[in-house]
Amino acid sequence: MNIKNKKLLNLVKSIFVKHKLNSYHADISAKALINAELVGAYGHGISRLKMYCDRIKKNLINPKPRIKIKKISRSISHIDADNSIGFVAADIAIKTAIEHAKKSGLGFVAVKNSSHYGLSGYYAEQAIKKNLITMIYTNAPPAVAPHGALKSLFGTNPICFGTPTGNKVPFILDTSISKINRGKLRFAERNFLKIPKDVALDKFGKPTNDPKRALQGVQLPIAGFRGSGLAWMVDILSGVLTGGNHSGRVKDPFEDFTGPQNIGHLFITFKTNLFVKDYNKRIKDNIKRVKQLPKVKGMKEIMYPGQNKYKRYKMNLKKEIKISKIIKKELEILNN
Numbered sequence: 540m541n542i543k544n545k546k547l548l549n550l551v552k553s554i555f556v557k558h559k560l561n562s563y564h565a566d567i568s569a570k571a572l573i574n575a576e577l578v579g580a581y582g583h584g585i586s587r588l589k590m591y592c593d594r595i596k597k598n599l600i601n602p603k604p605r606i607k608i609k610k611i612s613r614s615i616s617h618i619d620a621d622n623s624i625g626f627v628a629a630d631i632a633i634k635t636a637i638e639h640a641k642k643s644g645l646g647f648v649a650v651k652n653s654s655h656y657g658l659s660g661y662y663a664e665q666a667i668k669k670n671l672i673t674m675i676y677t678n679a680p681p682a683v684a685p686h687g688a689l690k691s692l693f694g695t696n697p698i699c700f701g702t703p704t705g706n707k708v709p710f711i712l713d714t715s716i717s718k719i720n721r722g723k724l725r726f727a728e729r730n731f732l733k734i735p736k737d738v739a740l741d742k743f744g745k746p747t748n749d750p751k752r753a754l755q756g757v758q759l760p761i762a763g764f765r766g767s768g769l770a771w772m773v774d775i776l777s778g779v780l781t782g783g784n785h786s787g788r789v790k791d792p793f794e795d796f797t798g799p800q801n802i803g804h805l806f807i808t809f810k811t812n813l814f815v816k817d818y819n820k821r822i823k824d825n826i827k828r829v830k831q832l833p834k835v836k837g838m839k840e841i842m843y844p845g846q847n848k849y850k851r852y853k854m855n856l857k858k859e860i861k862i863s864k865i866i867k868k869e870l871e872i873l874n875n
């Protein structure tokens with residue numbers, strides 16, 4: 540079934556309101572989910588709506604959080620999200636980081652007691668629109684085995700770096716440290732799809748292209764010990780530093796209903812002109828030099844990170860959003 544994105548937005552918003560989020564928080568959360576659909580990150584879109592609602596019903600996500608922002612200096616704030624839905628905590632955090640950077644040049648905002656916030660790049664876009672560079676980190680439930688370990692502990696812990704480019708398409712490197720992100724695995728499982736064979740092992744340590752077996756086993760980090768090291772760095776920055784859970788203690792939102800997730804996030808924003816006056820000119824020159832390189836056979840364009848998602852977003856905006864029968868049924872039940 541296909542549905543207009545505005546209609547789906549209103550439906551998702553009303554479902555969140557039915558689950559006791561206030562209208563403003565429901566709007567923030569619904570917009571983040573629809574954006575994930577529009578950029579093609581289906582594993583982080585409405586396929587997660589039921590999970591958020593289940594966790595709200597079980598009081599593991601607080602629909603009426605009392606979010607506290609502790610200002611530490613002109614640049615630094617620490618947010619206690621009171622187990623709010625992650626979208627709301629992240630929205631407040633990036634806005635606070637932007638405000639700090641506009642005033643002092645740098646924004647450094649840590650968040651604890653949060654939950655899954657979706658796509659880091661979505662928040663990066665907000666900072667870039669204000670002409671700021673940004674770096675964003677969040678940890679996630681165990682999915683990836685640390686290099687040399689037999690058991691998952693790190694999350695797919697995305698690393699996000701974004702900068703204005705001097706043109707309308709931002710540079711946003713927003714990547715999981717696993718070969719496949721967990722949302723894609725869950726999406727494949729729900730839709731009976733296969734996954735590539737080199738991205739995960741089953742619980743016996745054998746490569747598998749079956750997403751169900753991969754979810755029971757371990758996901759592989761990008762680039763071996765290097766990816767494992769990056770995952771660890773993200774766990775330290777977003778978990779150890781912020782007061783959030785870390786070292787494998789973040790609960791899986793789909794499977795573990797024994798307590799809130801207490802995910803940590805870190806939002807860093809800074810002005811582009813801290814050290815040079817002509818950043819715009821320099822970044823344009825940088826991108827131009829990369830793009831002008833001779834290309835390998837079959838490659839039409841050397842793209843910078845974020846370009847593909849921007850194109851997909853613009854294209855999808857004109858189309859209706861496709862939802863599966865399973866999701867349609869879930870939406871009907873949640874809206875009752």
Ligand SMILES: NC(=O)c1ccc[n+]([C@@H]2O[C@H](COP(=O)([O-])OP(=O)(O)OC[C@H]3O[C@@H](n4cnc5c(N)ncnc54)[C@H](O)[C@@H]3O)[C@@H](O)[C@H]2O)c1
Pocket residue numbers: 580583655656657658659660677678679695696697699711712713714715716719720721722842843844845846847848
């Ligand atoms: N909240 C969480 O717990 C959590 C955990 C993991 C991932 N995520 C999110 O999931 C999303 C998807 O992650 P992913 O690892 O699947 O991303 P991906 O593999 O789709 O893309 C990774 C990066 O590579 C860039 N890219 C892709 N194709 C390219 C090309 N041909 N040329 C140049 N650059 C290219 C993309 O723009 C992106 O910046 C991210 O937004 C991430 O924040 C969230």
